[in-house]
Amino acid sequence: MTQNIERYKYDIVVIGAGGAGLRAAVEAREAGLTVAIVCKSLFGKAHTVMAEGGAAASMGNVNEKDNWMVHFRDTMRGGKFLNHYRMAELHAKEAPDRIWELETWGALFDRTKEGKISQRNFGGHEYPRLAHVGDRTGLELIRTMQQRIVALQQIDARETGNPETNIRVFAEVTITEILKENGKVAGAYGYRRENGVEVLFEAPAVVIATGGVGKTFKITSNSWEGTGDGHALALKAGANLVDMEFLQFHPTGMVWPLSVKGILVTESVRGEGGILTNSLGERFMFKYIPDVFKNQYADNVEEADRWYIDQDNNRRPPELLPRDEVARAINSEVKAGRGTEHGGVFLDVSKRLSAEIIKKRLPSMWHQFYELAGVDITKEAMEVGPTCHYVMGGVEVDPDTAAAVGVDGLFAAGEVAGGMHGSNRLGGNSLTDLLVFGRRAGMGAVAYVKSHGTNSVADSTIEKAATRIAAPFTRTGGENAYSLHQELQEITHNLVGIIRTKAELAEAIEKIADIRKRSANISVTGDRMFNPGFHLAFDLDNMLLVAESTAKSALLREESRGGHTRDDFPGMNPTWRQVNHISSFDGMKVNIKAQPLPVLPKELFDLFDVHELEKYMTPQEISKGGSN
Amino acid sequence: MARTLKLRIWRGNDEDGALQDVTVEGNNGEVVLDIIHRVQATQLGDLAVRWNCKAGKCGSCSMEINGKPRLACMTQISAYGDDEVITITPLRAFPVIKDLVTDVSFNYKKALEVRAYEHPVDLKPGEARMQQVDVERSQEFRKCIECFLCQDTCHVIRDHEENKKSFAGPRFFIRIAELDMHPLDTLRNRKQSAQTEHGLGMCNITKCCTEVCPEHIRITDNAIIPMKERVVDVKYDPLRWLGSVIRKRDGIL
Numbered sequence: 001m002t003q004n005i006e007r008y009k010y011d012i013v014v015i016g017a018g019g020a021g022l023r024a025a026v027e028a029r030e031a032g033l034t035v036a037i038v039c040k041s042l043f044g045k046a047h048t049v050m051a052e053g054g055a056a057a058s059m060g061n062v063n064e065k066d067n068w069m070v071h072f073r074d075t076m077r078g079g080k081f082l083n084h085y086r087m088a089e090l091h092a093k094e095a096p097d098r099i100w101e102l103e104t105w106g107a108l109f110d111r112t113k114e115g116k117i118s119q120r121n122f123g124g125h126e127y128p129r130l131a132h133v134g135d136r137t138g139l140e141l142i143r144t145m146q147q148r149i150v151a152l153q154q155i156d157a158r159e160t161g162n163p164e165t166n167i168r169v170f171a172e173v174t175i176t177e178i179l180k181e182n183g184k185v186a187g188a189y190g191y192r193r194e195n196g197v198e199v200l201f202e203a204p205a206v207v208i209a210t211g212g213v214g215k216t217f218k219i220t221s222n223s224w225e226g227t228g229d230g231h232a233l234a235l236k237a238g239a240n241l242v243d244m245e246f247l248q249f250h251p252t253g254m255v256w257p258l259s260v261k262g263i264l265v266t267e268s269v270r271g272e273g274g275i276l277t278n279s280l281g282e283r284f285m286f287k288y289i290p291d292v293f294k295n296q297y298a299d300n301v302e303e304a305d306r307w308y309i310d311q312d313n314n315r316r317p318p319e320l321l322p323r324d325e326v327a328r329a330i331n332s333e334v335k336a337g338r339g340t341e342h343g344g345v346f347l348d349v350s351k352r353l354s355a356e357i358i359k360k361r362l363p364s365m366w367h368q369f370y371e372l373a374g375v376d377i378t379k380e381a382m383e384v385g386p387t388c389h390y391v392m393g394g395v396e397v398d399p400d401t402a403a404a405v406g407v408d409g410l411f412a413a414g415e416v417a418g419g420m421h422g423s424n425r426l427g428g429n430s431l432t433d434l435l436v437f438g439r440r441a442g443m444g445a446v447a448y449v450k451s452h453g454t455n456s457v458a459d460s461t462i463e464k465a466a467t468r469i470a471a472p473f474t475r476t477g478g479e480n481a482y483s484l485h486q487e488l489q490e491i492t493h494n495l496v497g498i499i500r501t502k503a504e505l506a507e508a509i510e511k512i513a514d515i516r517k518r519s520a521n522i523s524v525t526g527d528r529m530f531n532p533g534f535h536l537a538f539d540l541d542n543m544l545l546v547a548e549s550t551a552k553s554a555l556l557r558e559e560s561r562g563g564h565t566r567d568d569f570p571g572m573n574p575t576w577r578q579v580n581h582i583s584s585f586d587g588m589k590v591n592i593k594a595q596p597l598p599v600l601p602k603e604l605f606d607l608f609d610v611h612e613l614e615k616y617m618t619p620q621e622i623s624k625g626g627s628n
Numbered sequence: 629m630a631r632t633l634k635l636r637i638w639r640g641n642d643e644d645g646a647l648q649d650v651t652v653e654g655n656n657g658e659v660v661l662d663i664i665h666r667v668q669a670t671q672l673g674d675l676a677v678r679w680n681c682k683a684g685k686c687g688s689c690s691m692e693i694n695g696k697p698r699l700a701c702m703t704q705i706s707a708y709g710d711d712e713v714i715t716i717t718p719l720r721a722f723p724v725i726k727d728l729v730t731d732v733s734f735n736y737k738k739a740l741e742v743r744a745y746e747h748p749v750d751l752k753p754g755e756a757r758m759q760q761v762d763v764e765r766s767q768e769f770r771k772c773i774e775c776f777l778c779q780d781t782c783h784v785i786r787d788h789e790e791n792k793k794s795f796a797g798p799r800f801f802i803r804i805a806e807l808d809m810h811p812l813d814t815l816r817n818r819k820q821s822a823q824t825e826h827g828l829g830m831c832n833i834t835k836c837c838t839e840v841c842p843e844h845i846r847i848t849d850n851a852i853i854p855m856k857e858r859v860v861d862v863k864y865d866p867l868r869w870l871g872s873v874i875r876k877r878d879g880i881l
Contacts, residue, residue, distance in 0.1 A: 041678075041688065043736060045687070047680075049681065049685055049686050050683070050686070096754070100756075101753055103747075103753065103754075103756050104751075104753050105747070106807075106810065108758075108763045108766055111758055111760040115758050115759055116757065133767065139771075148744075150740055151744030151745070153740060154740065154744055194725055224680065225680065256657070259655070259658040259659055260683070263683045264683070364685065371684065372659070372683075372684075372704075373657075482669040525674055526673065529641070529676070529725075530676035530725055530726040530729050531673075531674040532673070532676065534674075
């Protein structure tokens with residue numbers, strides 16, 4: 001088998017061609033290194049294109065009071081102070097530069113009257129902060145990066161005669177394994193989805209930028225690609241995952257028709273003035289403002305409505321609470337029997353804005369509802385409900401270099417990395433996360449390669465990786481990958497969903513283990529030519545590891561915080577705030593250990609009103625006043 | 629409400645293949661991509677189809693449904709009558725890899741041939757000032773999701789394999805127009821290069837590309853025709869031609 005494989009040598013292999021992967025690749029190429037970008041889809045189709053609302057950066061173009069400190073505070077609050085403070089700090093400080101940089105590569109954001117980049121309101125952000133292009137900001141971001149890579153290839157074409165001298169995109173390739181020699185990363189192994197031909201990349205550094213895990217769940221805004229590949233690859237390579245119990249259920253996914261259930265309805269609808277009502281016509285969010293947010297959110301309709309005109313003298317409408325709060329509120333309303341016919345609630349922007357403005361500011365939402373649900377959002381309300389959207393947990397990394405803890409030569413950035421968003425991500429922080437940490441992962445990998453040199457792959461390592469790829473074809477009459485995937489989705493949806501209990505999580509862990517056992521016997525019909533059943537066999541293996549890690553972490557965390565709600569432990573507990581859950585893999589199962597959360601240093605601690613911190617921290621932590 | 633759908637799906641590769649009859653359940657509100665997935669999960673486990681977002685945003689599930697280039701994720705089954713057979717075939721302008729998946733590398737090759745955006749050297753990050761009305765013209769073209777349906781339907785490509793070498797296609801005409809209208813791009817003569825290097829002259833403005841565009845970009849009216857008009861202006865206006873020669877200005881377009 002090994003004689004028929006394609007072999008390549010690069011300085012750095014980037015797995016994933018979304019915002020983080022492409023930004024890492026640009027950084028590496030500009031530092032003079034050779035880079036392979038490997039992705040499961042065609043170039044330019046990564047899930048980043050689905051990001052709608054915008055990219056959060058405290059440029060202060062709309063409200064000049066904004067700055068990195070305000071953004072940092074909002075991010076920590078949104079994450080319920082479980083964030084890795086250093087990541088939140090770097091992100092808040094560097095986000096504006098990353099947005100402006102995109103302009104130098106040709107991006108065209110919407111403008112303010114003064115001609116600067118326009119910024120819009122979003123949940124949890126104190127000031128208008130999201131740079132945007134209508135509601136297709138992710139498309140602008142990925143296209144700009146894609147075109148930046150083409151620009152670099154054109155330079156190489158002029159200088160060397162070959163556009164792929166230094167940077168090459170391997171589209172529609174699945175990576176099945178990170179290869180290691182002498183305890184360090186030596187490359188990556190996978191196959192071409194088109195024809196099953198196996199591909200070996202020898203490279204001393206690998207950047208994982210594979211995005212999320214949504215397909216582990218039944219109702220999700222994620223595409224087929226979100227199967228936790230990077231999470232699983234990292235675990236298997238010996239890296240850790242941090243806080244995998246935290247999953248973001250976006251409050252507003254489509255609920256009807258069935259075929260589009262879960263597809264995202266951007267938070268911009270609420271940012272632009274959309275209100276949420278139940279089947280009684282009640283604007284219910286006023287009932288769900290938690291104590292920690294009482295000072296920032298209006299508790300009556302009049303004040304909430306005035307905020308759209310005068311933001312300095314009124315508190316924000318509660319529709320703009322962080323996503324976890326809104327998702328739980330919708331869930332409660334539906335459970336209490338006040339849901340819509342299709343099990344959601346109403347979201348209406350038609351009463352606040354004219355049809356013309358809605359079509360201009362929310363064009364793809366208008367299009368999506370009109371074409372797929374037959375609903376004209378300029379005239380009527382949308383029906384929405386929670387959908388699995390984003391995983392806050394991910395690879396444990398060093399914040400400054402994005403280096404994965406525990407594996408030399410491995411880096412991770414974007415959704416696949418953990419820590420940045422704590423227990424809940426604010427809308428708009430993802431796109432700038434990709435850029436800030438994509439760049440840092442690129443820089444980290446460049447520095448690593450320059451000081452470590454190459455690390456060649458042994459034949460025996462290749463044989464092992466090849467055997468694993470061939471395995472599903474050697475079995476007949478075994479399990480069907482599609483049915484196992486559906487079973488897994490039912491389990492996660494019913495037992496590891498928005499509201500969790502001890503008994504259900506324990507049941508989930510047992511059932512996931514059972515599917516895992518049966519998945520060892522998956523057989524595939526057909527051949528290696530673009531065979532989705534074959535592809536799913538590998539994706540499923542990744543999803544099972546992710547689901548196990550999530551269920552086990554969730555069982556241990558006996559509190560409710562952000563994207564983890566326990567019916568049997570409904571409150572937030574300051575002692576639990578000091579704990580990160582670290583997942584590791586021993587070859588058979590995922591093990592979880594508790595690890596202390598890095599403590600806020602004094603200069604960041606002092607950015608907050610101490611009375612606010614008292615709501616999150618223990619008296620001992622408050623009296624210490626930071627780590628130094 | 630469930631109904632029974634009669635499909636004919638192309639199975640095979642570039643050299644060999646045939647339409648296969650398939651009968652499958654469909655539900656109210658479902659799109660063609662849902663149906664293909666059901667066929668995959670229950671009958672043809674190895675049926676090849678490309679897709680991603682399932683919301684008309686990524687442009688992956690391009691195919692031909694009853695002969696029309698469409699996104700399968702945005703095509704409701706309710707558009708087809710109860711007795712109607714739905715025929716699903718791969719994009720005709722590109723080589724078939726397997727079943728409904730085609731080799732669209734032609735488009736990525738053409739993307740490499742369009743000179744990239746060039747930022748003013750003295751304009752630092754954060755200093756750009758542009759009016760909304762000025763960015764909107766290019767923004768229309770930046771809505772493109774690269775589904776390549778316009779490329780598939782364009783007669784110049786679809787019916788004449790030999791043209792592929794010298795013709796970039798509507799997707800890349802809007803890319804050139806986007807850069808040409810970009811308020812900051814400093815590279816001159818983009819329209820001229822559309823004519824001389826990318827085959828703009830071969831387009832005979834039948835507007836088929838505009839008709840199939842799922843983003844409703846007015847490819848012909850807003851990109852191709854304005855570029856053609858300006859190219860013609862300069863080429864045939866003797867005064868402007870003379871001016872460009874005498875003053876050696878390359879930026880006249």
